Amino acid sequence: MANNKAKVAFFDFASCEGCQIELTNYGDKDFLELLQHIEIVEFREAMSEKTSDPIDIACIEGSYTRQADCQRLLDIRCRAKVVISYGQCAGTAGINALKNHQADYQSFVYDRDAGMPHLDSDNAKPISSIIKVDYQVPGCPVNRYEFLDIISHLLHGKEPVIPNYPVCVECKRNETICRFLAGDHCMGMVTRAGCGAPCPADGIPCEGCRGFVDNPNQYALSKVLHEKGGLSLHRAESKSLLFNANERDNANKESEID
Secondary structure, three states: OOOOOOOEEEEEEOOOOOHHHHHHHOOHHHHHHHHEEEEEEEEEOOOOOOOOOEEEEEEEEEEEEHHHHHHHHHHHHHHHHEEEEEEEHHHHHHHHHHHHOOOOHHHHHHHOOOHHHHHOOOOOHHHHHOOOOEEOOEEEEEEEHHHHHHHHOOOOHOOOOOOOHHHHHEEEEEEEEOOOOOOOOOOOOOOOOOOOOOOHHHOOOOOOOEEOOOOHHHHHHHHHHHHHHOHHHHHHHHOOOOHHHHHHHHHHHHHOOO
């Protein structure tokens, strides 16, 4: 970055803002060192100040789900040298995309208040469906140390590395017993690594919160979850919807075209 301190702004759209909160949990020397090199100019969860000036790095949390937000996103892209979508909602629409499979989701969630104008929204989409995103940091919530590494790489003029291999690789590196061998189920074979696989290490199945690796074999995933993981066929086929509804739908569309 040209200036002594890179100007960094955080923006949020449809989300729980848990990724912003996760970033406020920094307290170690690495983050304090980072503050010597960046100037945070907007961050709703931590400060009241806002900016309309050009920024070096725009970090966007949350999915696009309202047409009214389109212009705001275009404005952010116009002002920012680099745009990072962080967290699964911003990257793939995450859990928000579940509503794309619920015909009357507003009534389902809000009942008699569903018609209130501020609740009007469309299908949940990733930020990249509206503007160009330079880098995506996966996770629900985002891994704050992975986020820190990506910002550090950018400040040093290096290309950030986002893993594109499955969580199973990290389990093997950590010598973690496979959940299937323990009579359980797991989605680690199609989920993007980078988290360090803490869930399987604690006896918890991977739920796919970091999204899919490229070209996941979803048919094999459902088959293994059903035949080896003990899930009903319906649950096995719908399991990946929780964090990856849009990715699953897009993959199915591509397979139909092929």
